[in-house]
Amino acid sequence: MVEDFILFARQAFVRGGAIGLVLAALGPSRYADSFGCSVVSIGDLNSDGHSEVAVSDPLFVSADGKGRCGRVWIVDPQTKQVLKTFDGRGEGDLFGVSMIAPGDLDGDDVPDLIVGTTCQGVDEAGRPESIPTPVSGIGGAYVSAISIGRGSPLYVVPVSRGGLQNIWDAAYPFPSLAALGDCNQDGVADFVIGSPYDSSSGRVHCGSVRIYSGVDGKPIKGVFGDSPHAHLGGRVIQAEGLGGERGNGILVSGGGIRCTEVTSINNPAFVWGLARGSLNRIVTVNPKDSDYSGAFGKTLCGLSDLNEDGFPEIAIGGSARGKTPLFRYSGADGSLLGKWRQRNGRFGLEMISLGDVNGDGFSDLGLSNVGDVSVPIQTLLVIVSGASDEILGEVSISEDQFPFSGVSLSVYKKDSKGVVAELLIGTASYRAPADWPGVVYVIDLSERKVVTSFSRSNLVARDAK
Numbered sequence: 001m002v003e004d005f006i007l008f009a010r011q012a013f014v015r016g017g018a019i020g021l022v023l024a025a026l027g028p029s030r031y032a033d034s035f036g037c038s039v040v041s042i043g044d045l046n047s048d049g050h051s052e053v054a055v056s057d058p059l060f061v062s063a064d065g066k067g068r069c070g071r072v073w074i075v076d077p078q079t080k081q082v083l084k085t086f087d088g089r090g091e092g093d094l095f096g097v098s099m100i101a102p103g104d105l106d107g108d109d110v111p112d113l114i115v116g117t118t119c120q121g122v123d124e125a126g127r128p129e130s131i132p133t134p135v136s137g138i139g140g141a142y143v144s145a146i147s148i149g150r151g152s153p154l155y156v157v158p159v160s161r162g163g164l165q166n167i168w169d170a171a172y173p174f175p176s177l178a179a180l181g182d183c184n185q186d187g188v189a190d191f192v193i194g195s196p197y198d199s200s201s202g203r204v205h206c207g208s209v210r211i212y213s214g215v216d217g218k219p220i221k222g223v224f225g226d227s228p229h230a231h232l233g234g235r236v237i238q239a240e241g242l243g244g245e246r247g248n249g250i251l252v253s254g255g256g257i258r259c260t261e262v263t264s265i266n267n268p269a270f271v272w273g274l275a276r277g278s279l280n281r282i283v284t285v286n287p288k289d290s291d292y293s294g295a296f297g298k299t300l301c302g303l304s305d306l307n308e309d310g311f312p313e314i315a316i317g318g319s320a321r322g323k324t325p326l327f328r329y330s331g332a333d334g335s336l337l338g339k340w341r342q343r344n345g346r347f348g349l350e351m352i353s354l355g356d357v358n359g360d361g362f363s364d365l366g367l368s369n370v371g372d373v374s375v376p377i378q379t380l381l382v383i384v385s386g387a388s389d390e391i392l393g394e395v396s397i398s399e400d401q402f403p404f405s406g407v408s409l410s411v412y413k414k415d416s417k418g419v420v421a422e423l424l425i426g427t428a429s430y431r432a433p434a435d436w437p438g439v440v441y442v443i444d445l446s447e448r449k450v451v452t453s454f455s456r457s458n459l460v461a462r463d464a465k
């Protein structure tokens with residue numbers, strides 16, 4: 001997701017270092033390439049037996065010069081052919097900061113797409129990332145449901161930005177999105193929006209989590225954070241089986257210190273597990289300050305029931321800067337069960353459940369990594385046991401251009417046992433595209449290798465073949 005881009009851009013600016021200078025020097029024609037910021041498998045559109053993928057670049061400049069309007073490409077990864085594209089509505093929209101594939105929403109038997117956007121506006125040179133320069137055209141945040149079959153939006157859900165002027169100051173990028181099953185029994189999948197800058201009667205920026213109908217985007221149910229600046233909704237995922245027999249659940253994170261109005265207050269980080277139907281709280285994780293270094297809850301993942309109490313556990317990741325701690329918490333009472341041993345390098349920037357890779361009965365995790373200029377071989381993904389510290393495998397590449405952080409992970413194919421066979425990794429870059437293109441990789445997990453990859457310049461126009 002774009003959060004890593006935001007973190008690095010912000011960090012670079014704050015430090016005034018070389019990266020900041022590079023960013024400041026980028027004009028509208030040489031903007032950072034965030035292709036791969038979000039990547040998701042959407043289903044087979046052209047009946048060749050392989051799923052198509054949606055890839056976003058929120059910093060994309062449209063053909064008519066709308067700086068940073070953002071674009072989503074629908075790509076056949078087998079041929080790299082572009083089937084369709086969708087752009088943000090206006091300059092500075094940053095269309096595509098988040099994205100989910102909910103299945104068919106409008107009944108045309110073609111899978112659809114839900115896209116999150118926060119309009120940051122642009123400065124005189126069309127740049128949102130030159131932070132000291134005043135930007136104009138700051139707009140709202142919104143979520144668009146798009147009919148891929150019809151090639152047009154189905155509906156738009158507005159999302160509060162809570163008066164936040166500069167999204168680089170955001171504790172989290174937003175809105176966060178999660179696909180859900182059908183919550184209101186109309187036969188169509190519904191979805192969740194996490195809105196960390198939402199407010200409720202006297203609770204500024206308490207944040208919210210709401211379930212929306214996939215058919216028309218109408219709210220079904222919602223819950224607010226319970227204190228000002230709680231930022232509930234920073235990250236939200238569906239967690240199968242959370243709450244044991246009480247059904248599927250939602251994991252949502254909140255807290256964090258970075259908020260323009262309360263920079264001196266350390267808002268405690270937390271994660272809630274919510275029942276999908278009622279949004280009642282099943283479990284609360286309140287980590288001790290000593291457990292983490294920042295951005296606790298940035299990554300969330302469901303685990304198997306490790307201690308056989310009937311409740312699946314929860315994996316929670318921490319900071320995007322420095323080493324990334326990863327914790328196991330009890331899904332029954334939120335107590336700390338363990339911590340994965342930290343490795344050299346920065347693994348776990350994003351994580352995803354891969355199913356039971358090593359056949360021990362417990363689901364395992366895929367952890368993405370931040371590239372490192374000092375080594376010739378780059379590790380894209382580390383596969384770790386969900387039940388122990390054991391490393392089950394790595395997927396590496398050897399390239400001149402090291403990938404930027406693996407900022408987006410999505411299941412591409414599963415085998416007959418439900419184990420992930422192929423995985424998508426989007427590695428958006430925050431630098432000029434000529435040198436540091438964002439790349440999408442398709443990884444074969446049993447072979448532990450990259451099957452195919454593409455950057456924006458590899459895409460084939462629909463009519464070119």
Ligand SMILES: [Ca+2]
Pocket residue numbers: 043044045046047048049050051052076
């Ligand atoms: Ca296909």
Ligand SMILES: [Ca+2]
Pocket residue numbers: 103104105106107108109110111112147148149
């Ligand atoms: Ca459809």
Ligand SMILES: [Ca+2]
Pocket residue numbers: 181182183184185186187188189190213214215
């Ligand atoms: Ca529904």
Ligand SMILES: [Ca+2]
Pocket residue numbers: 355356357358359360361362363364385386387
């Ligand atoms: Ca396992």
